[in-house]
Amino acid sequence: MSGYNIVGKPTPQIDSRDKVMGRARFTDDIPLHNPLHAAILRSPFASARILKVDTSRAAALPGVRGIVTGADFRRTFGVLVISKDEPAMAGNRVRYIGEPVAAVAAETAEIAAAALALIEVSYEPTEACLDPRVALKPVAEPLHPGLGRDNNLHKRVEQCYGDPDAGFAASPVVVEKRFSFASVTHAFTEPHATQVAIDGRGNLTVYSATQVPHYLHMAMAEVLEIPEHRIRVIKPHLGGGFGGKSDPFPHEMIAARLALQTNRNIRLRFSREEVFISHHGRHPTTLTMKLGYDPQQGITGIDADILIDGGAYGSFGVVTTYYNGVLLQGPYRIENLRFRSRRVYTNKPMCGAMRGHGGVNPRFAAEVLLDMALVQAGVDPCQGRIDMIHRPNTLTASEFRITSVGLKAGLEEAMRRSGWNEKYGKLPYGKGIGVACGFYISGSAAHIHRNDRPSSTVRLTIEFDGMVTVYSGAADIGQGIDTILAMMAAEVLGVGLDQVKVVVADTQLTPVDLGSYSSRVTFMAGNASRNAAIRMRRLLVAAACQLLELPPPAWEKPEPPADYFRQGRRSPDYSSDYLGPNPDYNDGFRLANGQVTHLGSGRSVPYLDAVRRALDGPGILQTHGTYRSPKLGGNYKGAAAGLSPTYSFTAFIVEVTVDPETGFVKVDKATCAHDCGTMLNPLAVRGQIEGCIHMGLGQALMEEIVHYDGAVQNAGFLEYKIPSAFEQPEVDLVPTPSDETEGPFGAKEAGEGPLAPIIPAIANAIHDAVGIRLTEVPMRPDRVLAAIRKAGAA
Amino acid sequence: MNTQLSGFEFERPAGLPALRALLTRLGREQRRFAVAAGGTDLMPQLKQRLVAPEVLVSLNGVGELAGIAVQDDGTLRIGALTRLADLVDSTLVRQHQPALAAAAGRVASPQIRNRATLGGNLLVNNRCIYVNQSPLNRTVHAPCFKVDGDVCHIVKSAVRGQLPQCQARFVSDTAPVLLLLEARLVLLRGRGERRVPLRRFYRNDGMERNVLRPGEVIGWIEIPPATGLQVDYDKLAVRNALDFPSLGVAVGVRRDAAGQPLELSVALTGLGTHPGCWRHAIADGASLSKVVAKACARAGKFATTYQQDFFPRDYRKKMIGVFIHRSLRRLGV
């Protein structure tokens, strides 16, 4: 059965009207009663000891109600359990320019700002470590002495699968290059903001622009040393995150601490400069990669040495360190893979997760090298790639379970639609076409916090009026999960989208979802919503049977397929969540058009009658649904990195015009084949892909954070260049379905995967246009021009 | 924390006489004041605390200073308060000086051009990545000359008081075209006015940027009729909108009645502390390509530009010749 009512129809997001009309309330729009205004004093030193913080003059300023410093926090935190190294406020040392040192809450924002100027901090500057290569060398005082190292290494991962050296030795083509990638940041629209309301019993309600309400909830309880039940976290409408709001943040702790101290509501919001300083963006990276290729066998080996600059604290950095290596295992078959990946601490704003987390920079290197190898071997870059794409239901070197893959057909179609065969290698000088592929996780199979609870749980109710409400902790950050939650329920229950409300991202009202990161929400929360709705559907069908005087349907609990590819290993809980494949509900009924119809007899009852009958007994109609990943992967240290219940696959064919006199690159057209399984909401998928192109364009051609003595010199949108609408190319989306069975109605992720390959596709198109290979990103005009001149001179 | 303005008195004289009276009074009282036209350059500086006036004088009530007219002798007279958007759309300007409309159309973005004025554009402050920064950023690095400190982060050997003491770069998009058009400024003060040719207006320094005296404002920009002169403007910027010129090049060609080029002129913005402007006569029978080469070489020499832009300095220098040649192609030379 495939005739969906809701799924697959281009659907404007359910909150789009509110957003367009200015009714949607973002964190800073929430009117709290008579709040105090908080402001943060930040370190002007990249590295210094704090000798003394004197707040007495600030405290004496009329209108100042509260002041906090590092002394008010005993515990450090971090999104990963394995690196809780960040203080809410600097204690006895500062580690980057802009680190919070003190904060004030005052009756007005003006008073708060004036008070900051009255706080006296004595610093003793110490030598700053700004260069990631220097960070590897022994140093008297590492940033984090607790790690017990004599240098600033944070994390080192070395893994080897197969035998790359043997692979290289037997390869007709081996290519190797060194690449470097600038520091880039998310550039989301809404600056960080947090408001904290406190009630008479000392309970906190925290409104925050966060992608991870649940993690914030837990971290806050830990840092403030109060029980979790005293904290309620609400994520209001959110203006973009891209990973930049997927950690618990110091300012959130600070606002809450100020609320507890003053017993007043607190309002705190960032300037754009503060957003840049808080950063958590993509790690600046240098890497050397070697790739072997044999036209008969495909990629015979990859060897990569990766150094990523983490900045002052851990954030998601341990995961990033792994991802930089393990995400080389797709989208192509590769048995021989070795990598060493190291993350270092430096005295700069910290890096963390950013769209395409960990996979973007090494993907660039791999796709450029692969392009070189294919050209050298005389193999067409598209055809050569198509031949190596993972086949469905395979295991990769580190046991990524690759299930559905639709990219082969997608890329073939993209070749046709872009006119690849007529263009590649045949365009006039200055015009070029290039290709690159990628893949990405669709949620992480392993939890950050080890526990056996589901990754996502949804509660679903129907009231006497027939209104369906989905309660989910999932955090809509603009990507549209609220709409997906509603679509899942509407599809299963046969009601219109206007008959479903969502109550979301409120830790008091909604069950736990782990958050919007690692491209997990549509897959996981979408499944949970679908499963809750299926359980609800059974209640309605049972009620309809009563009304129609039919025997209740006998549901057999569907057994998940037993093989590893369907169930994973050791999955005691997984089967209890399993509700059968999509979307054959196996109940002999059709729910549509306000009727619950028995297919066998053709008789029906109105939906509302079924609802009311079902309500008769319990007085409440409530179900829940969950999602948990099958247990996957091997048993060694680091085996869990990159494991996902399924993966998306992407190919981009990009056409560019390179101005050989100025080096300017214009991306004219991007043809994208993105396999996200079923497109639940094609409009949202298009939005994500266009956004990925735009963001990729920025990293490819212009984005770059500039530091001077550790300070961010371009902390604003005038000097940190993100593309404008002018730079956006024409986009052609090639339908790329796949046979995904575990995603909700067959869906996989679409938010991150399409980012990585656009960047090397541009590089490969530049090569086709003017014959140069760029290894420094962004591929600025001056770099393009220098390479063109060098190539001309040679 | 959000950036807030520091306190100041606000004056908005209604009409020219009121403005003149106000300027006289403020001069007499020796008040520190700043003039705001569109405010698109001034506001960011106020927010970043780069300027802290006691009194802010808005010109926006002085209607006499807005508007475009052709005088009897053919001079195009543009009020300093004329918005760039109006300049871009003006049929008079498009007809008489299309290059000016084109240059004005390359400033910032449509929203900003709706507000920004021509007078403000000629006076847009010189920029430097060490100066145009927040107070926090400026507490990190030692304060430089331009913010009353005693170092220059660009030329470490620079000496305060010795021109050019400050290397902040000149960025006005309209100045180069107006220089080639031999524009004059009508400067007003409390009583009286004076005319200064634009080519004498700017000084070789990022701080003491021009010869405008305290208490003077630009009233009008006058462009004499120019027969046989064609001007082209193009700028180097990362994006198609919003960006200040990393380099702006205006190229002019003056021809005789028969269409023979008589003079080639070049003006630059975005590179040094002030705009550069050169004229090269094309003698009878002289080789045009030699004159072009000379013009490129001259302009290239002027560009003692420093690394304080998205684009490296060498690249920007290289682009001068490329831009001159492209302009000449567009001008049909």
Ligand SMILES: Cc1cc2nc3c(=O)[nH]c(=O)nc-3n(C[C@H](O)[C@H](O)[C@H](O)COP(=O)(O)OP(=O)(O)OC[C@H]3O[C@@H](n4cnc5c(N)ncnc54)[C@H](O)[C@@H]3O)c2cc1C
């Ligand atoms: C995002 C952004 C991008 C920008 N991009 C560009 C660009 O690409 N090219 C460019 O040239 N500029 C650019 N600007 C700067 C600015 O917008 C323009 O230069 C604009 O024309 C300034 O005009 P204004 O009327 O707004 O000036 P204001 O801000 O009002 O004034 C600028 C200066 O001139 C003085 N002033 C103004 N009018 C007079 C007068 N009549 N007499 C005496 N003094 C006066 C003011 O005191 C102030 O010092 C940009 C600004 C922003 C914010």
